[in-house]
Amino acid sequence: MIEFRNITLQRGTHRALDSVSLTVAAGTICALVGPSGAGKTSLLRLVNRLLIPDSGTVFVDGVDIATIDEVQLRRRLGWVVQEVGLFPHLSVARNIAMVPELLHWPQAKIDARVDELLQLVGLDPAQMRDRAPRNLSGGERQRVGVARALAADPPHVLMDEPFGAVDPLRRSELQRDLIGLLRRLQKTVLLVTHDIDEALQVADRLALLRDGSLVQAGPPASLLLAPSDSFVAAFLGSDRILKLLALHPAQHLVEPGRAVHPIATDATARDALETMLSLNVDEVALGSGRVTLAAIRAVAAGQAGG
Amino acid sequence: MNALLPPLLEHLRLSGAAFALSVALGVALGLTGSRIVTQLANLARTLPSLAVLALALPLLGTGFLPSLLALTLYATAPVLLAVVAGLGLVDPSLREIASGLGMTRWQRLRRIEFPLGSPVIVAGLRVAAIEIVAGATLATFIGGGGLGDLIARGLAVRDTQQILLGAVPVVVLALLLEAGLGQLERKLAGKLSDEVGA
Ligand SMILES: Nc1ncnc2c1ncn2[C@@H]1O[C@H](COP(=O)(O)OP(=O)(O)OP(=O)(O)O)[C@@H](O)[C@H]1O
Numbered sequence: 001m002i003e004f005r006n007i008t009l010q011r012g013t014h015r016a017l018d019s020v021s022l023t024v025a026a027g028t029i030c031a032l033v034g035p036s037g038a039g040k041t042s043l044l045r046l047v048n049r050l051l052i053p054d055s056g057t058v059f060v061d062g063v064d065i066a067t068i069d070e071v072q073l074r075r076r077l078g079w080v081v082q083e084v085g086l087f088p089h090l091s092v093a094r095n096i097a098m099v100p101e102l103l104h105w106p107q108a109k110i111d112a113r114v115d116e117l118l119q120l121v122g123l124d125p126a127q128m129r130d131r132a133p134r135n136l137s138g139g140e141r142q143r144v145g146v147a148r149a150l151a152a153d154p155p156h157v158l159m160d161e162p163f164g165a166v167d168p169l170r171r172s173e174l175q176r177d178l179i180g181l182l183r184r185l186q187k188t189v190l191l192v193t194h195d196i197d198e199a200l201q202v203a204d205r206l207a208l209l210r211d212g213s214l215v216q217a218g219p220p221a222s223l224l225l226a227p228s229d230s231f232v233a234a235f236l237g238s239d240r241i242l243k244l245l246a247l248h249p250a251q252h253l254v255e256p257g258r259a260v261h262p263i264a265t266d267a268t269a270r271d272a273l274e275t276m277l278s279l280n281v282d283e284v285a286l287g288s289g290r291v292t293l294a295a296i297r298a299v300a301a302g303q304a305g306g
Numbered sequence: 307m308n309a310l311l312p313p314l315l316e317h318l319r320l321s322g323a324a325f326a327l328s329v330a331l332g333v334a335l336g337l338t339g340s341r342i343v344t345q346l347a348n349l350a351r352t353l354p355s356l357a358v359l360a361l362a363l364p365l366l367g368t369g370f371l372p373s374l375l376a377l378t379l380y381a382t383a384p385v386l387l388a389v390v391a392g393l394g395l396v397d398p399s400l401r402e403i404a405s406g407l408g409m410t411r412w413q414r415l416r417r418i419e420f421p422l423g424s425p426v427i428v429a430g431l432r433v434a435a436i437e438i439v440a441g442a443t444l445a446t447f448i449g450g451g452g453l454g455d456l457i458a459r460g461l462a463v464r465d466t467q468q469i470l471l472g473a474v475p476v477v478v479l480a481l482l483l484e485a486g487l488g489q490l491e492r493k494l495a496g497k498l499s500d501e502v503g504a
């Protein structure tokens with residue numbers, strides 16, 4: 001668990017963070033979003049003590065981090081950053097092995113761990129181990145970065161725009177793979193991103209910052225349904241109801257009955273709506289039941305369960 | 307040969323000791339990263355070695371130790387400046403990531419900053435080594451011995467052969483250092499810009 005309590009941070013003459021309180025529950029993924037300069041990176045860096053708050057407290061697993069050794073703290077926090085993250089003079093394997101080496105693991109254990117991690121992040125160990133970082137694609141580099149962050153199995157992972165340097169086509173694949181992995185491993189993740197769609201897709205909770213203040217935090221669906229002000233609404237985009245529908249599996253809306261036009265079992269409410277509009281019908285078939293336009297309306301109005 | 311060996315050994319002993327001391331001192335001072343230290347080093351770089359020896363004479367007296375001290379002080383500057391320059395080249399974000407991964411300052415230096423700065427640092431070591439070997443020739447003027455003795459004696463009696471007996475080994479030593487450390491420097495630089503292990 002990571003908790004910020006009443007954090008204020010001054011950077012130069014500028015107040016980068018202003019009484020921010022936020023909790024990331026253990027094993028959940030929280031996305032920090034907001035315009036450039038809002039204080040996302042600053043907030044992240046408070047966790048591994050690269051920055052010290054002027055007032056307020058950061059807790060990791062219930063412990064005030066100001067009271068513990070910073071090296072010990074950082075070993076419990078995986079850290080992934082955009083672009084330059086890998087050490088250029090070390091091979092992929094030695095980059096990943098960095099923290100285990102610092103912890104003096106036996107070499108055989110390190111080697112096995114490196115191969116295991118490479119596989120975990122979807123890279124071929126035999127092919128990648130001895131490569132130099134500069135000979136990797138942006139996506140491969142980012143996968144290695146995540147492998148390095150996970151090397152000593154830290155319970156928490158901090159990510160600062162980890163997919164920012166990857167081309168948009170590869171980004172969603174990479175994001176699905178790596179965030180999916182972190183979720184399977186039940187890591188507590190704090191993810192900074194510029195990409196609101198990325199945040200909506202992967203996060204359990206969204207925290208929206210603006211000018212150093214936390215504007216709204218909550219599950220993606222609740223922000224989409226009930227943005228607290230016009231800034232949040234604008235930030236989420238004018239298509240936020242469609243985004244909301246896209247988060248909702250059509251499966252959850254199935255009711256008994258028959259319909260003519262079938263949709264895929266993994267379709268979202270948005271896909272269902274798309275099909276209805278394009279075929280000019282009020283219901284579509286899913287499995288042995290149907291999904292109605294009324295059910296979709298209820299989702300959009302925030303009245304649906306599931 | 308018998309005439310050459312004792313001064314040659316003396317020269318090597320003086321140079322080796324001065325090199326070791328100036329590297330230790332230069333690295334230690336370089337790590338402080340202090341601006342004043344750097345400025346002093348830059349100032350020291352402008353002094354000719356003969357002047358340093360001349361200054362050493364009234365202050366330190368004559369013999370091996372004063373020569374060693376003078377050479378060490380003289381060669382510390384290039385080492386120190388190279389350490390500062392080499393470490394200064396390291397991308398600050400890499401330094402930060404190293405810290406963020408939980409490295410102590412010393413681990414960071416050893417594993418990240420020194421390797422990344424090594425081509426520049428080795429270049430500084432090369433300059434220092436050559437200056438020491440050449441500068442040690444002047445130690446004879448404050449009774450420090452070495453190959454300079456042969457040259458000075460040769461000059462005094464106008465014996466060209468004697469002069470060459472002292473001068474040629476100095477040149478050879480300097481060239482060997484240039485070649486050896488130069489190669490190491492290129493290898494390190496290459497390692498940072500080519501594929502690792504390939
Ligand atoms: N090293 C620094 N010194 C002084 N002010 C800084 C420094 N770094 C950031 N700031 C200021 O702190 C504020 C928050 O910056 P921060 O990097 O946390 O924003 P961010 O939300 O991560 O932005 P971005 O999306 O552009 O990465 C900004 O106003 C920025 O100008």
Ligand SMILES: [Mg+2]
Nearest residue numbers: 040041042192
């Ligand atoms: Mg940022």
